[in-house]
Amino acid sequence: MSANLGDRLREIRKRRGLSQRELSGLSGVSLSLIRKLEQGERDATRLETARRLAQALKVPTTRLVVEHAEEAADRDEMNRWAPVHTALAASPSPDGLAEEPTYDGVRDALRAAVPLFAGDRFTELGRVLPPLLRDVEVLTEADPRGRRLRARLLELTGWLMTQTRQFDAAGTALERAMTDATDRAQAAAIVITRCWLLLRRGRLAEARALASHWADEVEPRMSRATPAELSTWGWLLLRLSAAAVRDNRPGEAEDALRLAKSAAVTLGRECTPENDFLRAFGPVTVDLKRTENAMVAGRPDQVLSLAAAIPLDTLKPTSNNRNRHLLDVASAQAQLRQYAEAVDTFQKILTGSPQWLPNQRYARDILGRVVSRRRTLTPEMRMLADVVGLPM
The missing domain is CATH 1.10.260.40 (lambda repressor-like DNA-binding domains)
Known part of the structure; x- marks a missing residue:
């Protein structure tokens, strides 16, 4: 070729x-x-x-395309997260610390930081994440128990960097997290985020292969599977389905989605295993991803039909899955010229996740289509255009 x-x-x-x-x-x-x-x-x-x-x-x-990455963050966004990049690259050194970090102290600080990740509280994360990365490095040099904490923090950091389109930093964090993983369950959870990063970088074949391999590795016996096992397996299948549908393999995408649905049905409800928001999973999550696949396949009518049956009130307003789904709904509404409805959908996202929406290139693209097709803009449209950084 x-x-x-x-x-x-x-x-x-x-x-x-x-x-x-x-x-x-x-x-x-x-x-x-x-x-x-x-x-x-x-x-x-x-x-x-x-x-x-x-x-x-x-x-x-x-x-046709070997790799087609989403647009990386702009210079201002990169500068905003520069302290995190520096902390990821720094060697562990206790020099300058008032006291060396302890296992209990780092563990508690990590627990306190998780709600900041889950709530997309980027401003606060920008302050607390660099010193926390430094402390966990120093701790792990002195205490082997720190390795598992470091793997978790690096997983969360890789997820955050992927979220904010800091793709190189995300790759570094997730590669190091995999090295630190202390068991197969933790490694599989990290792989779920690695697959998301690969998808955003357009590396579809690699994402498919990685998700498929690990889904086979961790496939549980349904009759005795724990919620954590079902969630991990289900999410790997959702990543496989997402890669396949983008690679124009609809049959493979549907097969993976069907297996994910079986895991969700076995769970019977939305649940968050081990209080890990990254693995929140259940029937609603699978339905959200089915809707996303319909959007990727260019079926806005099907997106709205599927969305009408999804009980979004079961998900937190800060849920990235909920908000990504609402962007699909807004995109479908824009394609079907339902512009007022699309603006209302954007308002729902902004109300629940004001720091998340400005970081979404997808949101900018959708709103750009709305704005370009309107002769005059409502005050709400102008406000949203400013929020997502739509160029003048």
Whole structure:
């Protein structure tokens, strides 16, 4: 295969016996964009567009794009988290500390920090996370028990860095967390976040392979599985499904989703095993991800139909799964020209998670479509455009 997207697109299109115009009609991608890609005037496109082209050409998305990362954080955002990056890279040193950290002290500080992660309280995390990373490094040098604490803190840090599009720092944190993991259960939990990072970086094949391998590794015996085991297995299957649907493998995506549903049905309700918000799982979570798959597949009508049956009031307003789902709903509403409804959906997210919404590139894209199609903007639309950082 040729090295760039345009060459690969042209070669596969020719093998399928399609003209550029025919491919445009089948995929819904504009003829002008297809021409620009094939002529090398554009060397990249959105993963969503690549998936639509791949679907029309009946090939996996990864045949067209090897890696298509989401846009990384801008310079201001990188500077905001620079102390965390520095703490991740620093060598452990007790120099300058009033007293050396103790196991109980670091454990309690980590427990106190978890609600900040769960609530997307980024401002407070920016203050407490660097010294906590430093303390756990120093502790682990002196006390082997610190290793498990360090693995957990690095997992949470990797999740936060992924959330805020600090992808290189996230990769560093999660790789180190895997090295520190003290058992298979902890390693599998870290893998769930690693798969999310891979998805956001567009590394679909790698995400599929990693999720599939670990799902096989930890598949529980349903009759005696604990909630933690069911949640971990279910989340790995959800990551597998997400990678597969983006790679234009709908059958594989549906199979993984069906198995995840079986784990959720066995649980019988939404639960948070071991009080770990990252593994909150149950029937509603699976339904949210089914809706997300429908959005990826370009079915806004199905998104709204599925969403109408989901009891969102069972999830906390700070739940990232809830809010990511609401962005899918807003996107579907925008595509169906239900602009007032889309704005109302944005308002729900902003009310529950005011620090989360500005960090979502997806939110900016959706609102950008709404704004571009409106002759005049309501005060709410203008306010939301400022919140998500939509360019003037």
